[in-house]
Amino acid sequence: MPLSQLQLAGTVxxxxxxxxxxxxxxxxxxxxxxxxxxxxxxxxxxxHVMGVHDDLLAGSFAEADAHFEAIRTPLMxxxxxxxxxxxxxxxxxxxxxxxxxxxxxxxPRMLMSVVCDAPTIEMLExxxxxxxxxxxxxxxxxxxxxxxxxxxAMRDLAPLRAGTRWLFGxxxxxxxxxxxxxxxxxxxxxxxxxxxxxxxxxxxxxxxxQAG
Numbered sequence: 001m002p003l004s005q006l007q008l009a010g011t012v013x014x015x016x017x018x019x020x021x022x023x024x025x026x027x028x029x030x031x032x033x034x035x036x037x038x039x040x041x042x043x044x045x046x047x048h049v050m051g052v053h054d055d056l057l058a059g060s061f062a063e064a065d066a067h068f069e070a071i072r073t074p075l076m077x078x079x080x081x082x083x084x085x086x087x088x089x090x091x092x093x094x095x096x097x098x099x100x101x102x103x104x105x106x107x108p109r110m111l112m113s114v115v116c117d118a119p120t121i122e123m124l125e126x127x128x129x130x131x132x133x134x135x136x137x138x139x140x141x142x143x144x145x146x147x148x149x150x151x152x153a154m155r156d157l158a159p160l161r162a163g164t165r166w167l168f169g170x171x172x173x174x175x176x177x178x179x180x181x182x183x184x185x186x187x188x189x190x191x192x193x194x195x196x197x198x199x200x201x202x203x204x205x206x207x208x209x210q211a212g
Contacts, residue, residue: 016043017064022115
């Protein structure tokens, strides 16, 4: 089946430009312009390998913004599958919030309301209660203060460091153990990262050595 060049290019931008745009909307200021361009270039290499035409691969953040809007406007629309996928993603993220922190349950939806455009949120049927909408701005201020804090000092706070590692490990284990269907392969995490992240050994048969 032939694949749409526009949809392929849009997928590349979803993994490159959209990530950078989201960090920008969250107020993260730790990425230099040169780093942005390097990140876009890395994904452009992926796009080239996928067969995306070079003229559809953006060379800068501004060019990526223009490409994304030009591709999204005529192609994007509401679909039942999109709504179900977004709902499953929200439920997964909310499931990572411990039961003794119920006030953080809306956090995934609140973050989505910031990093996504209003039409996207409406199409995906991501809804916020009135009190949750009022919490978005204070939440962003807290996150920006966190981002401006000295990273080394934050790492030196043992309770914060332990809590972050616990939450990351919990999320990684949940992601790796979530059923993905009989026709999908399992996530494979290198052993060195499993040791660093405190994950159990990879299940399943050992890889078969290839001759030659």
